Amino acid sequence: MKCFIIIGLMVLLSSCDITSNANKKINGVSFVASRDSINNGHIKPVLELHANYVAxxxxxxxxxxxxxxxxxxxNRQWFGETKEGVEQYVNAFKAKQFRVMVKPxxxxxxxxxxxxxxxxxxEAWKELEETYSNFILDFAKVAEETKVELFCIGTELETFIDHRPEFWFELIKHIREIYSGKLTYAANWxxxxxxxxxxxxxxxxxxxxxxxxxxxxxxxEDxxxxxxxxxxxxxxxxxxxRKPILFTEFGYRSVDYAGKRPWESDRQMNTVNLEAQLNATQALFETCWDENWFAGGFLWKWHHKHETSGGSENFMFTPQNKPVEVFIKDWYARY
Incomplete structure (x- = not known):
């Protein structure tokens, strides 16, 4: 009898662990590069959002x-867009126990x-392949040196991939030789x-x-x-x-027709609609987040100066200081 009780407890504990792992999602934000280094004051609002990953x-x-x-x-780029800036941002977030995706x-x-x-x-294709390889492999080295958990090999490059698929397979091999973490690619929808x-x-x-x-x-419901x-x-x-899906970017602008063409960033679309942003975001979470095939995602996007970002008059993607931020904070806290 004692043996059966022990076995039963082991099975129960094992099932609890499986359930716990199933509930763990990548609750991410896409952290926008800035001119300056970042500090704990910039990281605190991301902690308060209950995010566990940053891109x-x-x-x-x-x-x-x-x-x-x-x-x-x-030296003409913003600090956060450079190798030195990436290292500083990664180290600052990792000091606060965040996991990180580097996404050149x-x-x-x-x-x-x-x-x-x-x-x-x-000739031009060959030159593009060479310069793109240099770009990606340099940041793969940074990702390895800073012990980043996830590396994205490219973002929305469909024509490049359609015309040069062999290059991409070779590039992935070279990345694997440098970088030991997980890999993804950010395909357009x-x-x-x-x-x-x-x-x-x-x-x-x-x-x-x-x-x-x-x-x-x-x-x-719409x-x-x-x-x-x-x-x-x-x-x-x-x-x-047999691979999980990760939303390498997701989000909606706080404008009229937010769900119609969500990729649009046209500043002529400037009629603020906070409710449209909130409802579309809630629908995405309720549709995807509990699914076993879904790994989580990275909210587009989050600016380092939280107190002056977003707000009730802002018509762009950021959820900062808008009703949708409160919703996301609650949702991320569940996972």
Missing amino acids: IMPFGFIRNLEHPRITYNS QIWVSRGEFTGKIKMSSE NEYNRTPFWNALDYIGIDAYFPVSDLLTPTV CKQGWTNYKADLEMFSENL
């Missing part, structure tokens, strides 16, 4: 969609969409199902700007109904590849 985002720059040379880590990104002049980067010759190299990575990364409602101020267009496909995709 640190260094930037490389190219002149236009056909230009092959990426410029990065220059490209900025095309005038803000053109990175998914349309396309070279006009083989309409790109992920044709990205060819998920089997070489640890997470299926998606920038989750799925259109969920055409309404000016959608309700939570947006949840919109998610029925995608949820089953996401679950099946995860199950077929």
Whole structure:
């Protein structure tokens, strides 16, 4: 009898541990680089949000969609976008027990969409591959040296991937030689199902700007109904590849029609609608966060000067000092 009791307790404890692990999610924020170093005052509001992960985002720059040379880590960039800045940000957050994803990104002049980067010759493609490799491998070294848990190999680069898939498989091999943590790629919401190299990575990364409602101020239920267009496909995709899905970016602007084209950052869309942002965000959490195939995600986006960021007149993505921040804080606290 004593033996059975011990075995029963072991099974109970084991099941509790499994349940606990199942409830653990990546409750992340995308922490925007600034001109300056950061300190505990900048980190405290992220702690108070109950986030457990931050994405640190260094930037490389190219002149236009056909230009092959990426410029990065220059003294003309903001501190937080450079190697030195990434190291300082990572170390500051890790001192407060955060986990970190390093997510290098490209900025095309005038803000053109990175998914349309396309070279006009083989010579230009080769140069782009060389400069992109340098950019990514340099930050993979930083990620390894700072013991970062997760590294993102690229963000919304669908045409580059469509035209040069072999390069990406080789790049992943080189990253693995340098970096020992987990890997993902940030595919655009309409790109992920044709990205060819998920089997070489640890997470299926998606920038989750799925259109969920055409309404000016959608309700939570309107947006949840919109998610029925995608949820089953996401679950099946995860199950077929046997890999969890991570929303490498998610969020909505506090504007009218927030769920219609969530990727839009056009400043001409400037009619503030805090309710639309809140309802669309709540629908995303209620739709995805408890699913076994879902690993969590990184809120887009969070600025280091919390007290002056966002607010009731702000029409951009940040949840800071808006009703949606209170909702996210409550939701993150559950996990």
